[in-house]
Amino acid sequence: MDLFVSAAISDYINSFNFIQIRISMLSEAKHITSYRAYMVVLITLMILTAVTITVTWIDLSALTVLTALLIASFKAGIVMKYFMHLKFESSLFKILVIMVLSIYVLVIILLFFDYLFR
Amino acid sequence: MMAEESSHPERGYLENTGKRTGLMAWLTTTDHKRIGLMYLYAMMVFFLVGVVLGELMRLELFYPGQQLYGPQVYNGIFTIHGIIMIFTVVIPGLAVVYGNFVMPILIGAKDVAFPRLNLLSFYLYILGAAIAVSSQFMGSGPPDTGWTFYAPYSIQSQTNVVAAVLGAFVLGFSSILTGLNFIVTIHRLRAPGMSFFKMPLFPWSIYATAWVQVLATPIVGITLLMIVAERWLKIGFFDPSLGGDPILYQHLFWIYSHPAVYIMILPAMGVITEIIPTFCQRRVFGYKAIAMSSLAIAGVGYFVWAHHMFTSGMSITAQWVFSLLTFLVAVPSAIKVFNWVTTMYKGAIDIKPPFLFSLGFIFLFMIGGLTGLVQGSLATNIHVHDTSFVVAHFHYIIFGGVGFAFFAALHYWFPKMYGRMYNNTMANIAFGFLFIGFNLLYFPQFIIGMMGMPRRYFDYLPQFTFGHQLSTIGGWILFVGIVIMLVNLFNRKGMKATSNPWGGRTLEWTIPSPPPTENFDVMPEFGKDDEPYDYK
Amino acid sequence: MEHRDDIGSRLGMWVFIFTEILLFGGLFLVYAVMRSKYSPEFHQAALHLNTFIGALNTIVLLISSATVAMSVTAVQKGNNRFAVRFLLITLICAVIFLINKYFEWGHKISIGLYPGSDLMLTLNHGSVMFFSLYFFMTGLHMLHLIIGAVLLMVVTVRVQRISINRDRYVLLENSGLYWHLVDLIWIFLFPLLYLIT
Numbered sequence: 001m002d003l004f005v006s007a008a009i010s011d012y013i014n015s016f017n018f019i020q021i022r023i024s025m026l027s028e029a030k031h032i033t034s035y036r037a038y039m040v041v042l043i044t045l046m047i048l049t050a051v052t053i054t055v056t057w058i059d060l061s062a063l064t065v066l067t068a069l070l071i072a073s074f075k076a077g078i079v080m081k082y083f084m085h086l087k088f089e090s091s092l093f094k095i096l097v098i099m100v101l102s103i104y105v106l107v108i109i110l111l112f113f114d115y116l117f118r
Numbered sequence: 119m120m121a122e123e124s125s126h127p128e129r130g131y132l133e134n135t136g137k138r139t140g141l142m143a144w145l146t147t148t149d150h151k152r153i154g155l156m157y158l159y160a161m162m163v164f165f166l167v168g169v170v171l172g173e174l175m176r177l178e179l180f181y182p183g184q185q186l187y188g189p190q191v192y193n194g195i196f197t198i199h200g201i202i203m204i205f206t207v208v209i210p211g212l213a214v215v216y217g218n219f220v221m222p223i224l225i226g227a228k229d230v231a232f233p234r235l236n237l238l239s240f241y242l243y244i245l246g247a248a249i250a251v252s253s254q255f256m257g258s259g260p261p262d263t264g265w266t267f268y269a270p271y272s273i274q275s276q277t278n279v280v281a282a283v284l285g286a287f288v289l290g291f292s293s294i295l296t297g298l299n300f301i302v303t304i305h306r307l308r309a310p311g312m313s314f315f316k317m318p319l320f321p322w323s324i325y326a327t328a329w330v331q332v333l334a335t336p337i338v339g340i341t342l343l344m345i346v347a348e349r350w351l352k353i354g355f356f357d358p359s360l361g362g363d364p365i366l367y368q369h370l371f372w373i374y375s376h377p378a379v380y381i382m383i384l385p386a387m388g389v390i391t392e393i394i395p396t397f398c399q400r401r402v403f404g405y406k407a408i409a410m411s412s413l414a415i416a417g418v419g420y421f422v423w424a425h426h427m428f429t430s431g432m433s434i435t436a437q438w439v440f441s442l443l444t445f446l447v448a449v450p451s452a453i454k455v456f457n458w459v460t461t462m463y464k465g466a467i468d469i470k471p472p473f474l475f476s477l478g479f480i481f482l483f484m485i486g487g488l489t490g491l492v493q494g495s496l497a498t499n500i501h502v503h504d505t506s507f508v509v510a511h512f513h514y515i516i517f518g519g520v521g522f523a524f525f526a527a528l529h530y531w532f533p534k535m536y537g538r539m540y541n542n543t544m545a546n547i548a549f550g551f552l553f554i555g556f557n558l559l560y561f562p563q564f565i566i567g568m569m570g571m572p573r574r575y576f577d578y579l580p581q582f583t584f585g586h587q588l589s590t591i592g593g594w595i596l597f598v599g600i601v602i603m604l605v606n607l608f609n610r611k612g613m614k615a616t617s618n619p620w621g622g623r624t625l626e627w628t629i630p631s632p633p634p635t636e637n638f639d640v641m642p643e644f645g646k647d648d649e650p651y652d653y654k
Numbered sequence: 655m656e657h658r659d660d661i662g663s664r665l666g667m668w669v670f671i672f673t674e675i676l677l678f679g680g681l682f683l684v685y686a687v688m689r690s691k692y693s694p695e696f697h698q699a700a701l702h703l704n705t706f707i708g709a710l711n712t713i714v715l716l717i718s719s720a721t722v723a724m725s726v727t728a729v730q731k732g733n734n735r736f737a738v739r740f741l742l743i744t745l746i747c748a749v750i751f752l753i754n755k756y757f758e759w760g761h762k763i764s765i766g767l768y769p770g771s772d773l774m775l776t777l778n779h780g781s782v783m784f785f786s787l788y789f790f791m792t793g794l795h796m797l798h799l800i801i802g803a804v805l806l807m808v809v810t811v812r813v814q815r816i817s818i819n820r821d822r823y824v825l826l827e828n829s830g831l832y833w834h835l836v837d838l839i840w841i842f843l844f845p846l847l848y849l850i851t
Contacts, residue, residue, distance in 0.1 A: 032730045033723070042720040049712055049844075053705070056849040068845040075841050083723040084834045085827075090661070092305070093668055100672045103333060103420055104679050108686060110421055110439065111369055115687055117433035231662050298669045306662035336673045340680035344790075352770035353786035355684055360786075361779025366687055370680060 031088040041082045048075050129537065130632035148233035149635055153240050154219030155535065157210065160244060164206040171199040173597060176590040182578050192576035193262035194277070198254060200265030201282055205289045206247045208520050209378055212385035214243070214296055216527050217324045219535060221300065223626045223633065224318045226309025226642040231302035235295055242292035250285025253278040264574060266375070269356035269367040273348045280349060283342045290335045293381070297331030300324050311644030315409070318624045318650040319402065322409045323388025326416040330377045330384070334420065338374030341367065365430050372423035380419040382516060384412055386523030387454055390476050393530050394458050396622040397473035398465025401651035404457040411450035418447040428499045437496055444494035451487055455480060470620065471545035475526030478553050482518025486511055489564065507567025510560045518556060525552070525603065532607060533615030537632040544606040551599030558592025623652045660824045667828040671835050674798070678839050681791050685846060688783040695780020700850045702767065703788070707754050708848035712840060718747035719837040722806065722830045725813070732820045734813050741810040744833065748803040755796055788847055795839050802836045805829045
């Protein structure tokens with residue numbers, strides 16, 4: 001879900017002009033991300049880190065955890081999408097990431113059918 | 119319908135053509151076929167050790183009371199029997215032998231995606247097995263926890279738990295790397311024109327298996343490390359006196375170990391799906407259903423683990439959720455059985471040894487599967503949990519299922535791997551001993567289990583004696599069958615094999631027996647209308 | 655003719671990353687269970703952690719992720735000298751992280767706050783679980799960080815020697831992916847261990 005949500009961020013970042021050099025080697029077109037784009041992502045991540053710290057100073061009990069985790073997931077999403085280049089890989093990679101994370105989340109949910117109802 | 123052409127006179131991949139000679143040529147090989155054979159030989163050794171351990175148990179259980187040795191030794195025997203059979207035989211199982219040897223050929227590839235990683239997997243396998251076996255010989259004595267290493271006893275036991283656990287950890291790493299290799303192989307190295315849905319069904323099963331290997335094994339990896347950390351550092355996750363929960367260990371352990379049984383059975387089912395069309399000379403009924411059911415078994419299989427824990431003390435909510443999911447996962451397996459039987463309908467059936475073993479598989483797997491439902495149901499589970507009933511159930515699935523499928527695959531692909539046939543009559547006789555021995559060994563265990571015989575007990579009440587004796591005798595008959603089978607296969611007296619002795623339609627039967635190192639002289643290409651099971 | 659499949663190579667690395675996610679996932683499962691069981695004690699125990707150092711480590715790792723990503727761009731553009739500089743910054747960040755961790759752990763161990771210590775045995779259950787998780791999770795993370803750093807050192811040498819270059823750099827990409835994994839894990843560890851006060 002974070003990958004879709006960060007579409008907004010990607011538009012923002014796109015406005016900083018990616019350099020799109022298509023180098024064909026071994027029939028593979030490669031996308032090159034600019035230094036600037038990476039800096040933007042880094043600054044975004046640092047801002048989000050600051051937000052997380054501030055939010056956790058406010059005690060909303062369960063909601064605090066949830067917010068912190070959501071922000072962390074979003075950060076993870078943009079690390080995967082930009083630093084790890086997931087945005088520019090074939091859709092197979094994205095499908096697999098979603099599949100793996102879904103299985104993990106379902107396992108946690110099932111585990112808590114025990115712990116929440118003891 | 120036998121192919122007329124004869125195989126090449128040379129010995130194909132069995133010949134050393136590189137710089138190295140003799141043993142070193144094998145130990146440094148990256149040829150998937152040689153690696154598959156090395157796994158086969160190692161596994162056969164471990165299997166025979168495991169069988170002997172099993173026979174030792176059955177010998178002690180012939181009468182109530184102590185015969186040969188006492189309870190501590192007995193506990194050590196069933197522990198290492200489980201560790202060896204599970205971690206070094208059935209989990210690697212058909213995947214590392216036939217997944218390695220045959221799968222790349224079936225998809226038209228020269229080798230796997232990462233051949234050197236493949237060799238590393240093999241060495242990690244040997245290393246892990248060695249570490250696990252070393253637990254038998256070190257100072258504190260063989261572990262007595264069972265292969266399941268349940269806390270708190272695995273934390274408290276004074277035996278060599280750490281060695282066994284670390285051995286299992288290394289074996290798990292081997293399994294992960296193999297799974298990774300197979301996933302990339304199947305995604306990237308299929309022959310031109312062979313889409314996923316033109317791929318034969320054995321590679322499909324290997325693909326599903328590989329995902330389970332890759333996603334489930336790490337969980338047991340970290341859990342085993344936690345055991346070590348508890349023993350050495352007192353981290354206390356499973357220790358109530360420090361705040362931990364022993365049931366948490368069971369959860370973590372079974373989150374892997376249940377999917378692990380699908381690692382065992384999926385390639386087995388894949389092999390059966392290859393064998394049946396060949397000996398019925400008919401295309402498989404419901405190709406897509408079988409492919410999808412492999413994925414469904416792998417997928418749903420992640421979510422049923424706590425059916426091993428119904429009596430552990432977890433919440434009743436969890437119990438009925440997992441019971442429901444357990445019944446669900448039986449459905450795709452049943453779909454496969456229907457498809458196999460329907461494939462046979464109106465086929466030109468030729469009962470050669472591979473097919474005979476496959477029929478044995480279907481019968482034994484069904485008994486195992488149906489008795490699984492008895493345990494999946496909460497009320498009956500309470501009655502049979504931790505009894506011989508469970509032992510019989512999983513041996514029907516693992517030995518009757520995975521084991522017989524392994525034997526079927528061995529008889530099916532033996533001519534391809536070695537370029538020689540074997541004696542069909544002797545193979546059938548071996549099957550007879552195996553089938554009769556197997557049922558005599560395990561069926562009584564259902565009965566005495568329901569009567570109340572606990573599992574992992576070295577002694578028992580007199581009313582269970584007759585059942586135990588039948589079982590032990592069955593074990594001897596089974597053992598004779600194993601010997602006959604292996605002697606028949608490996609006595610090197612069989613006649614030369616052609617490239618297609620069974621009349622199969624998949625790619626491995628288009629190349630010589632044994633295959634050349636590069637598998638294919640010409641890269642096979644699949645046209646728009648080609649299909650994997652191209653029978654008339 | 656050399657048979658190279660860079661996409662296959664990256665796919666393999668991603669699959670390996672999935673296994674690492676599940677490996678740490680097991681620990682996060684234990685965390686989730688213990689946190690739900692001992693919520694107030696976890697809040698209390700987390701006060702012993704230095705949020706400033708934790709935040710610093712987070713920033714340092716984020717920077718290191720950015721620089722390793724930028725080193726890939728540099729190589730793609732044929733600028734190996736820049737790439738080496740970016741990689742060196744990444745490695746310096748790794749060292750800073752490890753130094754911080756050394757002081758963090760060292761301090762706790764010196765006051766007797768570690769699994770199995772006499773002090774630990776006097777604490778309440780929730781605190782014991784918190785600190786066990788803290789040491790196990792950050793310890794395993796540190797191990798992976800060291801592995802990643804070693805990988806990147808090898809890669810830096812090869813970039814320096816131009817054996818990694820604009821025509822073949824999948825080793826750099828894959829090592830970068832591994833490094834990003836190390837960062838990803840910390841992105842979750844930081845709030846769950848340090849920010850629950």
